[in-house]
Amino acid sequence: MAVDELLGEPARTCASSNLPVSKSTATHHFRILREAGLVRQVDRGNSRAATLRRADLDLRFPGLLDLIAADR
Template sequence: MPDPEGHPSTEEMDLRTVLNALADPLRYGVVSALLSEAEGAARTCASFNLPVSKSTITHHFRVLREAGLVRQVDRGNSRAATLRHEDLDKRFPGLLDLIRANP
């Protein structure tokens, strides 16, 4: 069962859900951008400058969070996202390497 913020545990991460989240070019770009940051780096959702409305950005990050790709934390009037490197490497070995090799 996901935690109160909607983050699934490592064991709950489902490959089909992760791949579905990554199928969208904007969400794939967010994950790719987070891979280029230092591990554990957090970025606000607005920092990605996605060419969509604020409500659509919220939707995209909810999909990423519920798939288990990112962890989001509240920072006042915004949210910051970090890539779940360790959890993803444990559950889906090699997935992040594939994304890194295909930005």
């Protein structure tokens, strides 16, 4: 999943990502994004929703998310 897909979304699950890959591959990519510190995952029953760690990313990389959003 591209980070730019999470920019306008409040939270997303692997199933709602509409990626052309299997569920296990999407789950793997979400795990990589979480371990890299780009997203935060919240348990919601039997699924996890991922949200972009916007404030943390803005502190570490000022202007990066605005640049990505402008390129959409």
